[in-house]
Structure formats: C-alpha cells, structure tokens
Amino acid sequence: MATQWKPLIEKITSELVKSLLVAAWFMFLTFPLMVIRVHPLERTIEWRWMNMIYVGVGSFFLSFIWRYLMERKDGGNSKEEGDTWQKRVGLRIRSDKRISLSGLIAIGIFIFIFPFIFSSYQTQIMITALMYVMLGLGLNIVVGLAGLLDLGYVAFYAVGAYCYALLNHHFGLSFWMALPLSGALAATFGILLGFPVLRLRGDYLAIVTLGFGEIIRLILENWNEFSFGPSGIAGISRPGFFGMELSLQEHTVYLYFIMIMLVVLTVLVVSRLRNSRIGRAWIALREDEVACQAMGIDKTKTKLTAFALGATWAGLVGCIFAAKTTFINPASFTFMESAMILSIVVLGGMGSIVGVILGAFVLILLPEYLRAFSEYRMLAFGAAMVIIMVFRPQGIITGIRQRYEFHRNTQKGKAR
Amino acid sequence: MNKTQPALEVKGLTMDFGGLRALDHIDLEVRQGEIVALIGPNGAGKTTFFNCITGIYEPTKGDMIIHPRGKEPVRLNRLKPNIVTEHGLARTFQNIRLFQKMTVLENVMVARHCRTKSGIAGAIFRTPKTRKEEAEMVEFSYGLLEKVGLAQYVNELAHELPYGAQRRLEIARAMATEPFLLLLDEPAAGMNPKETNELDKLITKLQVEDKLAILLIEHDMKLVMSISNRIYVMDYGSMIAQGTPHEIAENPNVIKAYLGEAFDA
Incomplete structure (x- = not known):
C-alpha cells in the first residue's frame, strides 16, 4: 500500500515546494510596493509586514490551484471528459422533448417579465448585451462558419448606424423603414469588401479587413459635409410604436422587446443556414479551401454570401444602436468594437450559436457587474478571459453538428 | 458503352514552375470504363499532373480534354476546379483532405453541392422544395456510405475515423459529385494489407457497377498490377513508358527508373 502512494506523495511535495518558491518570489517582488510605505511629510517609514503575509499566502494558494488545474488539463482527462459530458447533456436536452420544452418555457417567461421586474438601467444593459448577441451571431457566420478572419466587422455596424x-436626419425616415435598408446597405458593403479579398486568407485577410474598418471610420470622421465629422449626428428618432407617444422608460421596454424579437429571428435564421447547403459549403471552405473547390463548390460565391450575410446583421444592429442612443459619432465604431465582437465569437465557441450567446453575455455583462471592483474591473475581466482561453481553448461551447437517424442502418447493424 | 471511346485525353501537357519543368510534354489517354495507373518514383510529377487536370494549377502548354458520356467534349484548360468537377471529373488527395470537423455524412453531402440548387431564401424559409432536396441529398449520401462500407460511422466526425476509413470516405465524397472519371491520388498509402485488399475490391466495384473510368496514382505495385488495365510510368516529369501491367513489369526503362542503372563491373 505504502509504495503505491509514494509517487503521489512525492509529486504533491514537489508541487508544494514549487508553490512555496513562487510565494517567496512574489513576496520579494512586491516587498517595496506592499510593505514599505514612506511618509515624506512626517519623515517616517511604515513597515506593513502583514501585507507581506497576505501576498505570500495568497500567491501560494493561487499557484498551487493553478498547478493542479494545469496538471489535470495536461493529463487530457478534463478536456475529454468535459467534451463528452457536454455532448451527452446537449444530446439529452435535444432528444428529450420535456426537458427542452420546459427549459424553453422557463427562459421565455424570464425574458418576458425581465423588463418589468428589473430597473430601466438593467434593461438598458440587457439591450446592449442582446445587440452584441446579434453582432456575435453575424460575425459567427463569417469567422466561425466560413473561417474568414474579419477584423473590420465594426465597419458594417457603422454603415447600418449612419444609414439610419x-x-x-435628411428625409425623416422612420426606424422601421430604415431597418431593412440598413441591413441591405451593409450587405452591399459586405460584397464590396468581399471582392478585393477573395484571394486572401488568414493573416492577410485580417490585415485588409482591419484596414477596411479603419477606412470607414476615417471617412466618417473627416467627411464633414456627409457625416458631420466627429461631432456626429444627434436627435435621431426612437422607434415608433403605431404613432403613440412613449415615455423614456416605455421606449426602453419597447426596444427591449424589439431586440428579443430580432435575436430570436437571428438565431432561427443562423441555425437554419448552418445546416443548409450554403452553411455546409461555408464550413467546408473553412476546413479545406482546396478540397472544397475540388468538390464542386464555387469559392467566390460562397465567400461573398458569407460576407454579405454576416454584414447584414451588423447593419441591422447598427440601425438599432442609432435608434437606442439617438446620437452617433465615429468614436463608437473603433477597432475596439471589432475586437470585442471577435472575442465574443472566439470565447463563446466558434460556430456554436449557444456559445456565442453565452460569450456575449459574459463579455458584456461581466464588466458591468464587476463595477463593484471599481478600478480592478478591467483587470478581473482580462483575467477571466485568459482563464477561459487556457482551460477551454475551443470556446465555452463547442459547435455540435446535426445528427441523422437511419433505421435501415440500425437493422443492418444488428444483423451483422 | 464503348470501351474504346476516350474519357480523358491529354496532349503535350507541360508545366513550368519558374525555371523548373515539372511536366514535359505529357501525353495520356484514359478510355471510358478503364482503370489506368500512373506510377513513378517520388517527385516524378504525378500529383502535379493531377493538379493540372483538376484546375488547381494552370499548365504552361498542352491540351486536356474530357469526354463526358453522352455530352460534348470539354476542354479543361483554364477552367476553375469547381467547374471541372461539375463536368464530371472528381478526385481524392494524396494527403487526406477531408472536412475534419464535419460529420462523415456531411462530408459526402457537401460534395452534392454542385448537383443541387437550393439557395439562401430556401434555407431560411425551409421551403418544401429545399426540404425535398435535402432529404434526397441525405438519402443519396447515405447510399454512398453504405457502398464504401462506412454506414456505421455516419454521425462521427471525419477526423475521428480510422485511417483506412478516411481514405474510403474521400472516395465516397468524390463519388457524390457523380463523376464519370475518378482520379485517385495514392488511395492505398498507409494502408495495411487487409485494407488494401478491400480497396482493391472497392475500386473494381466502382468500375463495374458505376461504369467509371479511373486514373490512379499508386506506389503499391501489387495493387497496381492487379487492378489496372493499362499503366503509364513517369520519371522526372516525362512519360517513360506505357502499356499493360505485363509489359510494364518487363520494361527496362521502368526497371532503370525504379532500381537505378545496372552496374557492370
């Protein structure tokens, strides 16, 4: 018995020693900052030895936990288990109508009563999160499904917003008239961007799309006669509700339900596209461009539809953004936005709809609710992102492909 | 079907990469329903030849013409790979190029792309036409998987398959484009004798049942000798011999290319 445990005990001792060393190193590093405090006016030095102990104990435990998690990850068990576990749960939810139905009803009721039980402020945050869900799902078509790394996605968002x-401003067009126009204009811009980048892949594509995003922003910033430059456009009408006058709070609730409706529409469209002839062509393009063409898929057409359809959602959200804030200027459409939307897709899980929705909620709501940590907010946010990427590099949820049942198959399988 | 009718005619095909001549005036013919093997040492230009025919490379000189059954002949020069496939020429790859993260069935369904029509609107609204086409696609693809013996793997991801099964899936995927001429690039590479034996049967089955013309690159001489009607031999970008398996086995040029010059002391 004793010999069996020996390697494990040795392992733990060595890990403990390593963690102790890490703790000592951190105590040394943070010594001048955390321990010594000089009061220049009183000409005294305060020695805060307690802080050193906190740093030591804290870094010791963190290091030990980190080592333990990394060990599990490297062992390969955690990832495999996690994946099959996820697959099992996913399949069970899909196959069992009772679970999926009751789950849907519960979520539906929660969504419906949300704006009435929470404050207007919370509803506003939720609208923003839902906007990013739509943006994420749109970019997911381009990046997640078709595998085209687009770093200038915010350009289409800007096109939609400025369109409305x-x-x-000029013609007094209403929100509902402008919404489809914004989508269509963004789709046109998607195709315009698509043409020059047809031959490009990977890093090169990323750089060109990044440039495209910046070009759109710079045009909006500098072409004063057209876009009113950095001062932006103010006084944009909110969405109308059959000509009724709504208070600000009612408008928020109204916009919330518009967003819910559009998100449901997006999820429906994207999930249908994903398992269609076009969707499979996108994924094939992502997996292997040469083989994809050799199997008779027109690369040009497939890439352009991906860019156009991805851009459409950004255009729609842009229109909503303009209606929500009633004021837009180019400062809202910087590269940071593109990076944020891309993070949502990567963090949530490329190609997975549920993953992207979760990713959007995590990335938009986390910084909001981390406000309690005030100045450490972005630090905690960054740490959360790093931790998710280290332990789930494939994203929170991995895309599950559609399964097909063949009864012929099972009969033959049994016969064999 | 007349077995003397040509399926593929290649005349004087030349391919230069900068100053390097990878293919030097290659002539080759595959007749309808015939299995032809293209052999040669590594680096002889066999895969380059395939890439020229399938439109991945654009050859410097020469003509490539295919004769789809019951249709006008098509000149392949300057056609895009997907158009070549639409004309009825499908291929597999030397280093397996499956769509790794798609299921086995989906891999085959993707290849139905050029034989189906439904568009974006059809996908979004799930029109009866789209649903019918989708159902037919699933049925057709499943039939192909049964044929190559992969029916038990339908919902597995392609990269999870054993090696030999991946090779067979590549063949099924190529078959889904409904070709009349199939190019196989080293289909038996890395297979064990049992798998090679099954592959032999599968290729013969495709020839007999689907009336396919097959052009294959292969290093496994036992397989080549047993299934080919005719063999072409390439070395350093030139065609050095052609003939029946028996003729090739005795051709001094071929022996020289494979084993080197005989050394007389």
Whole structure:
C-alpha cells in the first residue's frame, strides 16, 4: 500500500515546494510596493509586514490551484471528459422533448417579465448585451462558419448606424423603414469588401479587413459635409410604436422587446443556414479551401454570401444602436468594437450559436457587474478571459453538428 | 458503352514552375470504363499532373480534354476546379483532405453541392422544395456510405475515423459529385494489407457497377498490377513508358527508373 502512494506523495511535495518558491518570489517582488510605505511629510517609514503575509499566502494558494488545474488539463482527462459530458447533456436536452420544452418555457417567461421586474438601467444593459448577441451571431457566420478572419466587422455596424441616422436626419425616415435598408446597405458593403479579398486568407485577410474598418471610420470622421465629422449626428428618432407617444422608460421596454424579437429571428435564421447547403459549403471552405473547390463548390460565391450575410446583421444592429442612443459619432465604431465582437465569437465557441450567446453575455455583462471592483474591473475581466482561453481553448461551447437517424442502418447493424 | 471511346485525353501537357519543368510534354489517354495507373518514383510529377487536370494549377502548354458520356467534349484548360468537377471529373488527395470537423455524412453531402440548387431564401424559409432536396441529398449520401462500407460511422466526425476509413470516405465524397472519371491520388498509402485488399475490391466495384473510368496514382505495385488495365510510368516529369501491367513489369526503362542503372563491373 505504502509504495503505491509514494509517487503521489512525492509529486504533491514537489508541487508544494514549487508553490512555496513562487510565494517567496512574489513576496520579494512586491516587498517595496506592499510593505514599505514612506511618509515624506512626517519623515517616517511604515513597515506593513502583514501585507507581506497576505501576498505570500495568497500567491501560494493561487499557484498551487493553478498547478493542479494545469496538471489535470495536461493529463487530457478534463478536456475529454468535459467534451463528452457536454455532448451527452446537449444530446439529452435535444432528444428529450420535456426537458427542452420546459427549459424553453422557463427562459421565455424570464425574458418576458425581465423588463418589468428589473430597473430601466438593467434593461438598458440587457439591450446592449442582446445587440452584441446579434453582432456575435453575424460575425459567427463569417469567422466561425466560413473561417474568414474579419477584423473590420465594426465597419458594417457603422454603415447600418449612419444609414439610419442620415436617412432620418435628411428625409425623416422612420426606424422601421430604415431597418431593412440598413441591413441591405451593409450587405452591399459586405460584397464590396468581399471582392478585393477573395484571394486572401488568414493573416492577410485580417490585415485588409482591419484596414477596411479603419477606412470607414476615417471617412466618417473627416467627411464633414456627409457625416458631420466627429461631432456626429444627434436627435435621431426612437422607434415608433403605431404613432403613440412613449415615455423614456416605455421606449426602453419597447426596444427591449424589439431586440428579443430580432435575436430570436437571428438565431432561427443562423441555425437554419448552418445546416443548409450554403452553411455546409461555408464550413467546408473553412476546413479545406482546396478540397472544397475540388468538390464542386464555387469559392467566390460562397465567400461573398458569407460576407454579405454576416454584414447584414451588423447593419441591422447598427440601425438599432442609432435608434437606442439617438446620437452617433465615429468614436463608437473603433477597432475596439471589432475586437470585442471577435472575442465574443472566439470565447463563446466558434460556430456554436449557444456559445456565442453565452460569450456575449459574459463579455458584456461581466464588466458591468464587476463595477463593484471599481478600478480592478478591467483587470478581473482580462483575467477571466485568459482563464477561459487556457482551460477551454475551443470556446465555452463547442459547435455540435446535426445528427441523422437511419433505421435501415440500425437493422443492418444488428444483423451483422 | 464503348470501351474504346476516350474519357480523358491529354496532349503535350507541360508545366513550368519558374525555371523548373515539372511536366514535359505529357501525353495520356484514359478510355471510358478503364482503370489506368500512373506510377513513378517520388517527385516524378504525378500529383502535379493531377493538379493540372483538376484546375488547381494552370499548365504552361498542352491540351486536356474530357469526354463526358453522352455530352460534348470539354476542354479543361483554364477552367476553375469547381467547374471541372461539375463536368464530371472528381478526385481524392494524396494527403487526406477531408472536412475534419464535419460529420462523415456531411462530408459526402457537401460534395452534392454542385448537383443541387437550393439557395439562401430556401434555407431560411425551409421551403418544401429545399426540404425535398435535402432529404434526397441525405438519402443519396447515405447510399454512398453504405457502398464504401462506412454506414456505421455516419454521425462521427471525419477526423475521428480510422485511417483506412478516411481514405474510403474521400472516395465516397468524390463519388457524390457523380463523376464519370475518378482520379485517385495514392488511395492505398498507409494502408495495411487487409485494407488494401478491400480497396482493391472497392475500386473494381466502382468500375463495374458505376461504369467509371479511373486514373490512379499508386506506389503499391501489387495493387497496381492487379487492378489496372493499362499503366503509364513517369520519371522526372516525362512519360517513360506505357502499356499493360505485363509489359510494364518487363520494361527496362521502368526497371532503370525504379532500381537505378545496372552496374557492370
């Protein structure tokens, strides 16, 4: 018995020693900052030895936990188990109508009563999160399904927003008229961007799309006669509700339900596209461009539809953004936005709809609710991102492909 | 079907990469329903030849013409790979190029792309036409998987399959484009004798049942000798011999290319 435990005990001792060393190193490093405090006016030095103990104990435990988790991850058990576990749960939810139905009803009721039980502020945050869900799902078509790394996605968002803002400013066009126009204009821009980058892949594509995003922003910033430059456009109308006058709070609730409706529409469309002839062509393009063409898929057409359809959602959300804030300027459409949306897709899980929705909620709501940590907010946010990427590099949820049942198959399988 | 009718005619095909001549005036013919093997040492230009025919490379000189059954002949020069496939020429790859993260069935379904029509609107609204087409696609693809013996793997991801099964899936995927001429690039590479034996049967089955013309690159001489009607031999970008398996086995040029010059002391 004793010999069996020996390697394990040795292992733990060595890990403990390593963690102790880490703790000692951190105590040394943070010594000048955490321990010594000089009061220049009183000309005294305060020695805060307690802080050193906190740092030591804290870093010791963190290091030990980190080592333990990394060990499990390297062993390969955690990932495999996690994946099959996820697959099992996913399949069970799909196959068992009772679970999926009751789950859907519960979520539906929660969504419906959300704006009435929570404050207007919470509803506003939720609207923002839902906007990013839509943006994420749109970019997911381009990046997650078709595998085209697009770093200038925010350009289409800006196109949609300015489309509504300008049409409303000059011609007094209503939100509902402008919404489809914004989507269509963004799709056109998607195709315009698509043409020059047809031959590009990977890093090169990323750089060109990044440039495209910046070009759109710079045009909006500098072409004063057209876009009113950095001062932006103010006084954009909110969405109308059959000509009724709504208070600000009612508008928020109204916009919330518009967003819910559009998100449901997006999920429906994207999930249908994903398992269609076009969707499979996108994924094939992502997996292997040469083989994809050799199997008779027109690369040009497939890439352009991906860019156009991805851009459409950004255009729609842009229109909503303009209606929500009633004021837009180019500062809302910086590269940071593109990076944020891309993070949502990567963190949530490329190609997975549920993953992207979760990713959007995590990335948009986390910084909001981390406000309690005030100045450490972005630090905690960054740490959360790093931890998710280290332990689930494939994203929170991995995309599950559609399964097919063949009864012929099972009969033959049994016969064999 | 007349077995003397050509399926593929290649005349004077030349391919230069900068100053390097990878293919030097290659002539080759595959007749309808015939199995032809293309052999040669590594680096002889066999895969380059395939890439030229399938439109991945654009050859410097020469003509490539296919004769789809019951249709006008098509000149392949300057056609895009997907158009070549639409004309009825399908291929597999030397280093397996499956769509790794798609299921086995989906891999085959993707290859139905050029034989189906439904578009974006059809996908979004799930029109009866789209649903019918989708159902037919699933049925057709499943039939192909049964044929190559992969029916038990339908819902597995392609990269989870054993090696030999991946090779067979590549063949099924190529078959889904409904070709009349199939190019196989080293289909037996890395297979064990049992798998090679099964592959032999499968290729013969495709020839007999689907009336396919097959052009294959292969290093496994036992397989080549047993299934080919005719053999072409390449070395350093030139065609050095052609003939029946028996003729090739005795051709001094071929022996020289494979084993080197005889050394007389």
